[in-house]
Amino acid sequence: MQTLRCGLFLILVLVARAGRADTIYVSNEQDNTVSVVDGASLAVTKTIPVGRRPRGLEISRDGHSLLVAVGDDDRIDVVDLTSGSVAGSLPSGADPEVFATHPDGRRLFVANENDNLVSVVDIGSRRVTAEVPVGVEPEGIAVSTDGKTVLCTSETTSMVHIIDAETLELTDNLLVDTRPRWAAVSPDGRQIWVSSEIRGTVTVFDRSSGLETGKIEFSVPGVEQELVQAVGFVLTRDGSRAYVALGPSNRVAEVDVRTLTVRKLFLVGQRVWHVALSPDESRLYTANGNSSDMTVIDLRNEEVLKSVGVGRGPWGVVVAP
């Protein structure tokens, strides 16, 4: 009877999951590969060899390619998603870590970690068309949905630089908490969010005035505060929730954006770097740097579903519908 019940349960679960078509891509920094995970079976279906030290990655606007910044090869690899192999590359400037595509789909903004630059890459002509000097160790890059503003965090300078996407001039530099890792413009375009790794905070600024309007502090019961480090994060499309990776505390925090308070903590793998939402925003995927796996969280039921072994040093994660 027990077997029958469990069998029925399993069939129901499988049927329920059969509808999912997400494909998750995880960059493995130390393996020089990208792992492809099927959202339905939650198993690795392919491992794609790419250049050395892959970190930031994005799905191209047309959905046919995966762009991967391969830092030690000073380029961005273009993976053809149909063949599942590297089909070409784009220039990036030295040591690209993170990049973001402009909403016009024609330009990439790339953080060059060692050169203190943001490189602008024209995708059509495959050329670096401009370089914008920024602070020391640029990392997080984001472009606002209206396409007017580019954000870049510099880890050592502890600043977020605001760049005009057309003139490529620095319009403002906001001082933030120590070692900013990631930045984003809120979906309504009114706020700038920046995470700070060492302080373990996320600071929220008013985009038009550049003034700080709030700060999210994180703590994990029973875990030393210095291990609670805010790194990658993502906001939902309606701007009501944010999910923040808390690095070596092995947690992801769900934040209520209205009150800027932590609603829930999810236990994930070790040293979680970055997170990505499924297209329907019912799941969150995390890349866990030190435990060579990625974790899948069911946001509707608020439970961790599974941790899936990928390559060594998982860093970035993106989802294709």
Add this chain to the structure above:
Amino acid sequence: MTTPFHCARAFMGILRREGLRMLRQRGRLVSALIRPLVWLAIFAAGFRAVLGLSPTPPYRSYILYETYIAPGLAGMMLLFHGMQSSLSMVYDREMGSMRLLLTSPLPRWFVLLARLLASVVVVLPVVYVFLFLARLWDVRPPALGYVAALPALILAGTMLGALGLLISSLIRQLENFAGVMNFVIFPLFFASTALYPLWKLDDANAWLGWIAATNPFSHAVELIRFALYCQVNWPSLAVVSGALIVFQGLATWGYNPGRGFWKRRDF
């Protein structure tokens, strides 16, 4: 001539007696529930700082320590109850009520098994109360897991009770319970997978790992752990079933005044 009706009537009688005994011993009832909660609330809290245990079956992702030890604590409840209940046979035997039971026309093995099952049935509600209270500590197995755990709890509880029965057939007086605590319950509990995963024990000491892997209590705990997550741990099921048959067989033999351990004693 014993019929199924006789057997059922005898079982219901024994069950009623066990139920009444459990309800009247309020202190024992409360301590049966408080003991695992203390472990969960205080002992596990100290290890909560552990940044998640690596995923090992039946868990599919990282878990907190509370989640890990909850099935072990359910097993501990069955272990303590099984030992206490079976060792109360010593008292029964001294006071004569057990002699009365054993002189009934029913087969001796049936009387002993009925006593064991009745003892497990009366503790199950307490175990379920504990498992539901554990949800306050975020120990949340799937709803179906609570149903799937029932046969595992019954089998594990019966096996541990049979072990207690076997030990009680070797004991002369109730005062020896302290010895049983020190030499049976504690080693069974601590050298098992109730508190730490097998790979961790193996890592600390290969001998300790080997002892835990062969400890029937480990398999009782793993059977419950897997069932709570709607899975069957077949090796543990085999070990627990085998141990039940061996312990029950030996206890039945031990309780035979003509052949068993009693033969050598003065009463």
